Amino acid sequence: MVAAPSVPLGTMQAAATPARPVPATSPVVELLGVTKRFPGVLAVDHVDLALLPGEVHALLGENGAGKSTLVAMLSGLVEPDAGRIRVAGEERRIASPRAALQQGISTVFQHVMLVPTLTVLENLVLGMSWWRRPDRAELEQRLAGIRSAFGIALDLDQTTGELSLGEQQQIEIVRALLRRSRVLILDEATSMLTPQGADELGALMRRLVKSGLAVVFITHKLDEACRFGDRITVLRLGRKVGELAPEGLAAMDQAAAVEEVVGLMFGDRSIAEARAPRLRKAEGSPVLSVRGLTVTGATRLARADDVSFELRPGEILGIAGIDGNGQKQLAEALAGQRTAAAGSIVLDGRDITRAGVAERRRLGLRYLTDDRIGEGAVGGFPVATNAVLKEIGAPPFWSGGPFLLGGIERPGRIAAHARELIDRYDVRTPDEATPIGRLSGGNIQKVLLARELSGDARVVVFNKPTHGLDVQNIMASRNRIAAIADAGLAVLLISTDLEELLDVADRIAVMAAGRLTGIVANDEGARARIGALMIGRAA
Amino acid sequence: QVNAIAILVPEEGTDYGWNQQGVDAAVAAANATGVEVITAEGLGYGDIRPTLRELAEEGASLMIAHASGYNTAAPEIAQETGVPVAIVDSPDALVPGLVADYTLSGHEGAYLAGVMAATMTRTGTVGIVVSGEPPSWNAQSAGFAQGVQATNPDVKIVYAVIGPAAYADAAGGNRVTAAVIAAGADIVFGQGNGSSFGMLQAIETTPATDGGKVLFIDVIGDKSSIDKGYLLTSVLWDMTPVYTAMIEDLENDTFGTKSYAIGLADDSVRLLQTDNIPADVWEQVMAVRQELVDGTLVLEPVFDAEGVRALVTSVAE
Amino acid sequence: MSASLETTLDEGGADTSGPRRALAHLALVTLGPILAALVLSGLVLLALGVDPFAYYGYVAQRGLFSWLGLQQTLTRMAPLLCLAAALIVAFRAGIWNLGIDGQFLLGAVTSAALAPFLITVLPAGAVLLVAAAGAALVGALWSLLPALLRAYQQVNEIITTLMMTFLGVSFANLLVKLVFLDPGTTVPQTRTLPVADRLPTLFGTTISGGLVLGLVAVVVVHLVMTRTAFGLKLRTVGESPLAARHAGLDVPLLTVAVFAISAGFAGLAGGIEILGVHGNLQAGWNPAYGLAVIPLVFLARFNGFAAIVFVFFYSALMIGGESAARRIGVPHYFTLVLVANLLILLALAEYLDHRRRRAG
Amino acid sequence: MEALLTAAFLTALLAGAVAAGVPLLLAGLGEQMSEKAGVLNIGIEGMMLMGAYLGFLVAFESGNGALGFVAGMAGGMAVAFVMAILCVGLALNQIVIGIGLTLGVEGLTALLHHFQFSTTYPRLPAAWRMPVPGLVELPVIGPALFDRHPLVYLAFLLVPLLAWLYRRTALGLTLRAAGEKPAALDVAGIDVATVRFLAVLFTGAMAGLGGAFMANVAAGIFIPFMTGGAGFIGIVLAMLARGRPAWVLIGAVVFGGALSLTTALQVAGLNVPTDLIQMLPFAAVMAVLVLYGRKARLPAALGLPYVRGAR
Numbered sequence A: 001m002v003a004a005p006s007v008p009l010g011t012m013q014a015a016a017t018p019a020r021p022v023p024a025t026s027p028v029v030e031l032l033g034v035t036k037r038f039p040g041v042l043a044v045d046h047v048d049l050a051l052l053p054g055e056v057h058a059l060l061g062e063n064g065a066g067k068s069t070l071v072a073m074l075s076g077l078v079e080p081d082a083g084r085i086r087v088a089g090e091e092r093r094i095a096s097p098r099a100a101l102q103q104g105i106s107t108v109f110q111h112v113m114l115v116p117t118l119t120v121l122e123n124l125v126l127g128m129s130w131w132r133r134p135d136r137a138e139l140e141q142r143l144a145g146i147r148s149a150f151g152i153a154l155d156l157d158q159t160t161g162e163l164s165l166g167e168q169q170q171i172e173i174v175r176a177l178l179r180r181s182r183v184l185i186l187d188e189a190t191s192m193l194t195p196q197g198a199d200e201l202g203a204l205m206r207r208l209v210k211s212g213l214a215v216v217f218i219t220h221k222l223d224e225a226c227r228f229g230d231r232i233t234v235l236r237l238g239r240k241v242g243e244l245a246p247e248g249l250a251a252m253d254q255a256a257a258v259e260e261v262v263g264l265m266f267g268d269r270s271i272a273e274a275r276a277p278r279l280r281k282a283e284g285s286p287v288l289s290v291r292g293l294t295v296t297g298a299t300r301l302a303r304a305d306d307v308s309f310e311l312r313p314g315e316i317l318g319i320a321g322i323d324g325n326g327q328k329q330l331a332e333a334l335a336g337q338r339t340a341a342a343g344s345i346v347l348d349g350r351d352i353t354r355a356g357v358a359e360r361r362r363l364g365l366r367y368l369t370d371d372r373i374g375e376g377a378v379g380g381f382p383v384a385t386n387a388v389l390k391e392i393g394a395p396p397f398w399s400g401g402p403f404l405l406g407g408i409e410r411p412g413r414i415a416a417h418a419r420e421l422i423d424r425y426d427v428r429t430p431d432e433a434t435p436i437g438r439l440s441g442g443n444i445q446k447v448l449l450a451r452e453l454s455g456d457a458r459v460v461v462f463n464k465p466t467h468g469l470d471v472q473n474i475m476a477s478r479n480r481i482a483a484i485a486d487a488g489l490a491v492l493l494i495s496t497d498l499e500e501l502l503d504v505a506d507r508i509a510v511m512a513a514g515r516l517t518g519i520v521a522n523d524e525g526a527r528a529r530i531g532a533l534m535i536g537r538a539a
Numbered sequence B: 001q002v003n004a005i006a007i008l009v010p011e012e013g014t015d016y017g018w019n020q021q022g023v024d025a026a027v028a029a030a031n032a033t034g035v036e037v038i039t040a041e042g043l044g045y046g047d048i049r050p051t052l053r054e055l056a057e058e059g060a061s062l063m064i065a066h067a068s069g070y071n072t073a074a075p076e077i078a079q080e081t082g083v084p085v086a087i088v089d090s091p092d093a094l095v096p097g098l099v100a101d102y103t104l105s106g107h108e109g110a111y112l113a114g115v116m117a118a119t120m121t122r123t124g125t126v127g128i129v130v131s132g133e134p135p136s137w138n139a140q141s142a143g144f145a146q147g148v149q150a151t152n153p154d155v156k157i158v159y160a161v162i163g164p165a166a167y168a169d170a171a172g173g174n175r176v177t178a179a180v181i182a183a184g185a186d187i188v189f190g191q192g193n194g195s196s197f198g199m200l201q202a203i204e205t206t207p208a209t210d211g212g213k214v215l216f217i218d219v220i221g222d223k224s225s226i227d228k229g230y231l232l233t234s235v236l237w238d239m240t241p242v243y244t245a246m247i248e249d250l251e252n253d254t255f256g257t258k259s260y261a262i263g264l265a266d267d268s269v270r271l272l273q274t275d276n277i278p279a280d281v282w283e284q285v286m287a288v289r290q291e292l293v294d295g296t297l298v299l300e301p302v303f304d305a306e307g308v309r310a311l312v313t314s315v316a317e
Numbered sequence C: 001m002s003a004s005l006e007t008t009l010d011e012g013g014a015d016t017s018g019p020r021r022a023l024a025h026l027a028l029v030t031l032g033p034i035l036a037a038l039v040l041s042g043l044v045l046l047a048l049g050v051d052p053f054a055y056y057g058y059v060a061q062r063g064l065f066s067w068l069g070l071q072q073t074l075t076r077m078a079p080l081l082c083l084a085a086a087l088i089v090a091f092r093a094g095i096w097n098l099g100i101d102g103q104f105l106l107g108a109v110t111s112a113a114l115a116p117f118l119i120t121v122l123p124a125g126a127v128l129l130v131a132a133a134g135a136a137l138v139g140a141l142w143s144l145l146p147a148l149l150r151a152y153q154q155v156n157e158i159i160t161t162l163m164m165t166f167l168g169v170s171f172a173n174l175l176v177k178l179v180f181l182d183p184g185t186t187v188p189q190t191r192t193l194p195v196a197d198r199l200p201t202l203f204g205t206t207i208s209g210g211l212v213l214g215l216v217a218v219v220v221v222h223l224v225m226t227r228t229a230f231g232l233k234l235r236t237v238g239e240s241p242l243a244a245r246h247a248g249l250d251v252p253l254l255t256v257a258v259f260a261i262s263a264g265f266a267g268l269a270g271g272i273e274i275l276g277v278h279g280n281l282q283a284g285w286n287p288a289y290g291l292a293v294i295p296l297v298f299l300a301r302f303n304g305f306a307a308i309v310f311v312f313f314y315s316a317l318m319i320g321g322e323s324a325a326r327r328i329g330v331p332h333y334f335t336l337v338l339v340a341n342l343l344i345l346l347a348l349a350e351y352l353d354h355r356r357r358r359a360g
Numbered sequence D: 001m002e003a004l005l006t007a008a009f010l011t012a013l014l015a016g017a018v019a020a021g022v023p024l025l026l027a028g029l030g031e032q033m034s035e036k037a038g039v040l041n042i043g044i045e046g047m048m049l050m051g052a053y054l055g056f057l058v059a060f061e062s063g064n065g066a067l068g069f070v071a072g073m074a075g076g077m078a079v080a081f082v083m084a085i086l087c088v089g090l091a092l093n094q095i096v097i098g099i100g101l102t103l104g105v106e107g108l109t110a111l112l113h114h115f116q117f118s119t120t121y122p123r124l125p126a127a128w129r130m131p132v133p134g135l136v137e138l139p140v141i142g143p144a145l146f147d148r149h150p151l152v153y154l155a156f157l158l159v160p161l162l163a164w165l166y167r168r169t170a171l172g173l174t175l176r177a178a179g180e181k182p183a184a185l186d187v188a189g190i191d192v193a194t195v196r197f198l199a200v201l202f203t204g205a206m207a208g209l210g211g212a213f214m215a216n217v218a219a220g221i222f223i224p225f226m227t228g229g230a231g232f233i234g235i236v237l238a239m240l241a242r243g244r245p246a247w248v249l250i251g252a253v254v255f256g257g258a259l260s261l262t263t264a265l266q267v268a269g270l271n272v273p274t275d276l277i278q279m280l281p282f283a284a285v286m287a288v289l290v291l292y293g294r295k296a297r298l299p300a301a302l303g304l305p306y307v308r309g310a311r
């Protein structure tokens, strides 16, 4: 289905190529005509790329454009079907992650690559020869160096799986630094960070390139790319459609750069316009009220502690805060996946504190999980099946009801439903029968979003709904969230992206160490007040 | 009108035991009466109906189902195909012209072995090691124990089962036999298929508690060709007369009207003579044999494990 | 180990492309390895000084092409099919029920204890029904402990079901020897259900009626697992318990249900074997069919129709091998070698085929 | 009855427990390593049996006991090699291949035995014993534990050695990562396939050694199917031990001890059906699982083949 359409080369590239000045230094890594094909997809199509020392090279592209595949080829996870890779001018095969590391290429992957049951220390030393003894003293000494140079501190004895994703990403960055690499690749490393965190990471990248590294920075946040990137390459449907060289980039202001990049990324498809402010219709009695809700978690942070709030129909309540401060526990308690240690949840006047997941869903409570691969989807099942996974046995997808073991499957209906969602949400997949695990992360997210928003709902809990989506999809998703609120549903929107909350929420609460530290209305002064709340409590 | 007989045995016919004796006897009986013989070895203890049906189709005039586990299937297939079968351990299952029983018990022979062991033990303890407790083995274990008791009530009898179905557990045979020897036994009466070779190994490598040599009493087959000098005797079974009689009865249309048995009288059960048996002991044992043959001494076979245990427990107290 | 072990073998191709295409394809990737396995095993025969052609000739002739042999083959299929049904449910639901041999035996004991006793008070049809149901029930009960441990304590079922099989073998013997012993014989066995009262044979042949039950079991299980809501729920739990919980499924309850159904079929298999063929149970009997059926079910990619084909050929091999053993003087252990070669080469072919399609 | 419980008898029981426990210990330690690395080695029964057969064959033909053990180890490793190629290299299903290999080795060794030994049943001379000076003087324990075949000491020494390796060197981390999250190990620069391959080979070596011990020391003879499920018990021991070699030891001692206890009860004349006694160790394991089940956690990626870059 995803044929390779003949997209005209981006204007930038056409303009930039002949005028490109001879670079001051020669590239550390060069990709020449690299191609990778997966069943039904041409993931990377004859891409040329040069990584220069001292440069942050931002790689942009919509979901499924082939960014992670490119990274996988650089880091030895997959080998290209065609094309060549040069490292320091010499042609090399990067046949394994080990080979990549030996060539000085370190990667922080889109999905965390740490062993959750090992401690931070153990994860940092993972990879050394089996007979050696981890030398803690030496490691601590080097970490001290990294802390003073880059300002990242780690608690070596924590069990990795108990840390937040943001913290885990820091471990991965530290690990890359410990390896004294020549190239550092960050695949959507800022997606888990707060704006301040992202800024810190930007500063870190600057320091790194100053010390001579080449950095590849993949993000969906265009402003970040323009702020932190020295050079920007845009991929589309596996092809390189444009490159903004440092000179060109420096000459533009940020808005112009973003506009340029958006043009490259999405071609003539225009990106959704920013919405007009919603008419606040939140009125009437609360549809959901939560009182003193407490759930325990593995760590002190990862728990919800005495959380109370109310949601009215047509209202969007945002939950801001650093990842791992109990947001997930709160969301799971609301969805019924976790039992509350104390407190009550009342939906439409009905106490559902003890109700199970299925019952809550039936009553109109929806939950979009942030763990799309782990629990949101069944990787081996087709996209179509995943789209109805929360409605197993329900008409019209199953017929016959309880007497025929919950109903006989109607594959045609399910497929048609899936095709409709694929169309409507612009999911990039060969077809609806493709196992969902093969899709890019962003496209899996779209399927899950589609699944939660289809059918009748009263209250929807979104946990980082746009995480990993490209700009266009983010805008589309936010529009949908706003639209369902307009339609009279109540929305709880958990996000680490403050901009997102400021964009769509009516009220914003800040969550830190499991508690709601305050709820503010989303008006002119909101940003400042939320910032104060976050710094005051979370620092 | 008997053209061919078939014999079905659960294990390989080279086990120096039950299976080999059965196959050898069938061959001998067939040769003696001039009929063909088909042997089906290693059939296991599962469903042998397919093999029975096939042999019937191939024209066997008699099928000898040489395992107690076959005594449900064989009569059923006999009914189905009309081909006569011989089964073991089922004296009540006779059907004229169709099903005959041959209940084999070496309990009298084992009794004699017990007499011999009681006479020859230096330590005053003898052992019984078995790898399972099927009825025919129980009968011999009990017979052996009775023989020991009758000869010298002061001799202790140590009894140990390797496992409920430890037929191939050679390591277990070795281990348990070693323990029985350590418990004082210097003569071990052993019954077990593959595991009996483990017993032999223990006998050969473990000294008795008095420092001397341990001797082994085997059953059914003749292991002297693979003996290293530790074989005291064996309760030998010879089914040739039984099978010969079956063939004759078939020809005379009297098949299925009687049970067949082996016994001391015609030497179809006898003790193996080895160099380890002093002449006077042999004579003494032969005297007891005569009593059994004459009927002056009558022995009731004990088939259940409980019965065996009762006999040995009373000693161990 | 949460989800499935079948990453490469089961990518659901059989599901999406329909049984007919799947079967045609299966035939293709099956014939090659079968030939290779025959050649490889033939070399073993040759090394032992046996003419492989003569051997295979007998196997095929006895197991497949003689009417008598074919009847035996079809009869042998009955319990194997029920076990295949048991495994398809469990494996598709991500439960590694390696305890089917124990469940099988206890089911067998149950019907061997019930049927000969009930036949004195009930009509034969009712006896068969009750005895078969009893076998299934007891089989299911024997899996209760592993089921509860897995469902509520996350205890890996491989350990527990293996343990329960070891326990079950001894327990079955104990029951036969101490509780249900037939007093009329010295052999430790249960009373015998008369031939006339057993499962009816088919159309006047010697083929056990159990075959029909077995076929129905596999087909029904296949359809339930692939076509119904209940089946999808079980498969979801199997693929990802986390996703299942997220989707509002009662994971522990479904887990227990899977155990009960799977073990129930295993128990039924034991019942069928007793009610259809043996008529009684002898202490120490343990055919360990499960161990052979497990790989067959994998090779069939948990597809019921393919499982029927594999079970058919395996049965033919068993029947033919037993026969050839006698004729050619090769112990029937050779069948094990042949089956192992087959398993490995079929799996290899699967792999190569899969890689080729992924590349193409 | 008391008269039977002599020092000699107790010694024999203890020695019997050791003889029965050592193959389980070796198999369990081997299985433990491959399970740590994420490979559920169901073929271990076949590896033991091949070790028993080859170990016996070589020891018998060469008359050299040590050579026999080398051969046993090689036999186990040969089967493990096939398993590793198929399950680690080609990512084929571990349960199918494991069971297939076990069936195949059972058939092959029984077949070879039929053609080679089934009329002669050769037996080895008494196994070599190496008394440990000093310790062997202890009553009962001395002759039972410290007058044994060197392999017994080696098996016991392996326990602290492996525990040390797992705990103090990067080996433990490497294996745990391979079993918990192979992708993480891979991107850390260690080839998952190599780690798992070696772990499976180690399992094969240990299982082969255990089998050879069974045939050459414990039995003195090779008999078809003689391992009788010891490999499966090894799997269970490894799973229960949760990565700790010492627990494998405890499990092996319990199982070996239970077997000796069976003999002891019988020799003492206690009238308990063997079937019932046979159930005890398995029932004990189930009881432990019921009581402490929650803790029997297994590596997350156990049984899952790792294919680099696969989605």
Ligand SMILES: Nc1ncnc2c1ncn2[C@@H]1O[C@H](COP(=O)(O)OP(=O)(O)OP(=O)(O)O)[C@@H](O)[C@H]1O
Residues within 6 Å of the ligand: A001, A002, A003, A039, A040, A041, A430, A431, A433, C011, C012, C013, C014, C354, C357, C358
């Ligand atoms: N261009 C395309 N457009 C749409 N679908 C495609 C395209 N190319 C391949 N496919 C889908 O991909 C499938 C082949 O890839 P897939 O990954 O399913 O192979 P596979 O996993 O080996 O197959 P199976 O699951 O049957 O074993 C095809 O059956 C088809 O459905």
Ligand SMILES: Nc1ncnc2c1ncn2[C@@H]1O[C@H](COP(=O)(O)OP(=O)(O)OP(=O)(O)O)[C@@H](O)[C@H]1O
Residues within 6 Å of the ligand: A038, A039, A041, A042, A043, A061, A062, A063, A064, A065, A066, A067, A068, A069, A070, A110, A428, A438, A439, A440, A441, A442, A443, A468, D309, D310, D311
């Ligand atoms: N191992 C794989 N098997 C099959 N298809 C794959 C595999 N890896 C990637 N793809 C496909 O290749 C295409 C590119 O995916 P990739 O992950 O590189 O996208 P991306 O640009 O990183 O997207 P996102 O922004 O969502 O992370 C997608 O269509 C994806 O489905």
Ligand SMILES: [Mg+2]
Residues within 6 Å of the ligand: A067, A068, A069, A110, A440, A441
């Ligand atoms: Mg990506």
Ligand SMILES: [Mg+2]
Residues within 6 Å of the ligand: C011, C012, C013
């Ligand atoms: Mg497919």
